Amino acid sequence: IDTLLSTYKKWGVVGIKLGFLKAQNQEGIALLQRVLEKCAEYELLFDCHESVIPSGIERTWPHFLTREYNHSLMDGGYIASPIDHTITPFLNNVAGPIDVTPGFFDINKMAGRTYIKEAVRSTVVAQAAMSVTYFSPLLCLPDVPEAYQRKLDLFEFIKSLPLSYDETKVLVGEIGKTYIVARRKGNTWWIGGVTNEEATINLPFQFLNKGNYKATIFSDGDTANWKTNSEAYTKTEKKVKPEESLKLKLAAGGGVCIKMELIK
Numbered sequence: 244i245d246t247l248l249s250t251y252k253k254w255g256v257v258g259i260k261l262g263f264l265k266a267q268n269q270e271g272i273a274l275l276q277r278v279l280e281k282c283a284e285y286e287l288l289f290d291c292h293e294s295v296i297p298s299g300i301e302r303t304w305p306h307f308l309t310r311e312y313n314h315s316l317m318d319g320g321y322i323a324s325p326i327d328h329t330i331t332p333f334l335n336n337v338a339g340p341i342d343v344t345p346g347f348f349d350i351n352k353m354a355g356r357t358y359i360k361e362a363v364r365s366t367v368v369a370q371a372a373m374s375v376t377y378f379s380p381l382l383c384l385p386d387v388p389e390a391y392q393r394k395l396d397l398f399e400f401i402k403s404l405p406l407s408y409d410e411t412k413v414l415v416g417e418i419g420k421t422y423i424v425a426r427r428k429g430n431t432w433w434i435g436g437v438t439n440e441e442a443t444i445n446l447p448f449q450f451l452n453k454g455n456y457k458a459t460i461f462s463d464g465d466t467a468n469w470k471t472n473s474e475a476y477t478k479t480e481k482k483v484k485p486e487e488s489l490k491l492k493l494a495a496g497g498g499v500c501i502k503m504e505l506i507k
Contacts, residue, residue, distance in 0.1 A: 244277065244278060244281050245281065248281055248282065248284075248285040248287060249285060251285070251287065252285045252286070252287065256287065257287065257288055258282075258287050258288025258289060258290065258306075258308075258381070259282065259287055259288075259289060259290070260290040260291070260292065260342075260383065261275070261278055261289070261290070261291045261292065262291075262292035262293060263292070263293060264291065264292070264293035264294060267293075267295055272295060275291060275294060275295070279291075279300075279304055279307055280304075282306060283304060283306055286306075287306065288306050288308050288381065289304075289306050289307045289308065290308055290309050290310065290342055290381055290383070291307075291310045291311070292310070292311040292315070292342065293311065294310040294311060294312055295312065296312045296338060297310070297312065297338040297339035301339065301340075308340065308379070308380045308381040309339075309340040309341060309342045309379040309380060309381045310339070310340070310341065310342060311341065311342045311343070311344075312335060312338075312341065313331055313335040313341055313343065314327070315342070315343055315344050316343055316344050316345055316347070316363065316373075316385065317359070317363065317385075322360070322361045322362075322363070322364055323343075323364065323365075324364050325364055325365055325369075325437070325438070325439045325440075325469060325495070325496035326419055326439045328365065328369070328373060328376065328422070328437045328439075329417070329418065329419055329420055329421060329422045329437060329438065329439050330418055330419055331343070331377070332376055332377060332378075332422055332424070333416070333418050333422075336377060336378055340378055340379045340380055340381075341377060341378075341379055342379055342381065342383055343373065343377045343379070344383045344384070344385045345370055345371075345373030345374055345377060345385075346370050346371065346373070346374060346382075346384045346385055346386060346401060347363045347367075347370050347385055347386050347390075348367055348370065348386050348390035348391055348393070348394050348397070348398070348474075349386060349387070349389075349390035349393070349474075350362060350363050350365075350366075350367060350370070350473045350474055351473065351474055362473070363469075363473070364469050364496055365437070365469050365473070365496045365497070365498070366463050366467050366468070366469055366473045366474070366475075366476070366494055366496055366497040366498060367394065367397065367473060367474045367476055368397070368461050368462060368463050368467075368476045368497060368498045368499060368500060369437045369438075369463075369469075369496060369497050369498030370498075371397050371398075371400055371401055371435075371461065371498070371500050372435035372436055372437055372498035372499060372500045373435065373437060373498070374401050374404060374435065375404065375424060375426060375433050375434065375435025375500070376422055376423075376424055376435045376436065376437055376498075378411075378426075379406070380406050380407055381406070382401070382404070382406060384401070396461075396478050397461055397476065397478075397500070400433075400459070400461060400500045400502060403433075403502060404433060405428040407428070408426040408427060408428050409427050409428055409429065410426070410427040411424060411425070411426050411427075412424070412425045412426075412427075412450050414434070414436075414446060414447075414450070415436065415444060415446070419439060420438065420439055420440070420442070421436065421437070421438040421439070421442050421444065421493070422436065422437055422438075423435070423436030423437075423444070423446065423499070424436070425450060425503075430452075430504070430505035431502065431503065431504050431505065432450075432451070432456075432501075432502070432503040433500075433501070433502055433503075434446075434499070434500070434501035434502075434503065435498065435499070435500055435501075436491070436493065436498050436499040436500075437493075437497075437498040438493040438494075438495075438496070438497060438498065439495075439496070440495050441468075441492075441493065441494055441495045441497075442491075442492075442493045443490070443491070443492050443493075444490070444491045444493070445488050445489075445490050445491075446488055446489045446490075446491055447488040448483055448484070448485050448486075448487055448488060448489070448503075449485055449486075450485075451483075451484075451485040451503065452485070452505070453485060454484075454485075454505050454506070454507060455482055455483075455484060455505075455506050455507050456482065456483050456484070456503045456504060456505055456506060457480065457481075457482060457503070457504045457506050458480065458481050458482070458483045458489070458501055458502070458503050459478070459479075459480050459501065459502045459504075460478070460479045460480070460481070460489070460499070460500070460501050461476055461477070461478055461499065461500040461501070462476065462477050462479070462491065462492065462493075462499055463475065463476060463477075463492070463493060463494035463497040463498070463499075464476050464477055464494075467494040467497055468494045468495040468496060468497065469494070469495055469496025469497065470495070470496070473496075482506070483503070489501075
């Protein structure tokens, strides 16, 4: 472990992601704890897959940023469904940060990839929105670079996320149906929402502080749905005020991404 981590440190690596813990017995947990402590010694961030459920240990070891104590987005033969994404934030994510690895952009081409048994069950907007709906201070993107280059405007939404926030507000919370959350850093808000079935929502902006805001909105396309047209989306920009609201239409298995920037 010392040889490996010291080499990473020399290379300029800032953290590691340990996987395939498999057995959550005393031996497995001892290995996890040993690597965790060694990462602290070499000043490396730590993310663990197949880890045990959170127990508050990150208070002692704050470099333990996130963990996968849940099914990841595509976990072997298990493909997360739209309803999963409206439940997990209220279940696993309540206990601590989780690494779900959201953000597939080339959904239509996934069937031809090695090890991919089924397509992702959400729209591309929902995939981007999950980087907000699932809280994790370390975001691991799963797709190839070319996929993000082909949808640069939507990728810019993900790229702009600070991942460390000053404030969080749940705007819509219907477990198993629809989940929309807003997270603030400074004077900017990022809003992410996902739904199980098609939903029309009137989203109020009362949570905003006084002033005028520029809203950059990524919505599902008119014919979008997770089964047959997962990559259709639209981008719009408009000025909004706290006393206003926005009518949103989310596709089946779809979502919404909004970046709210204070302009004056």
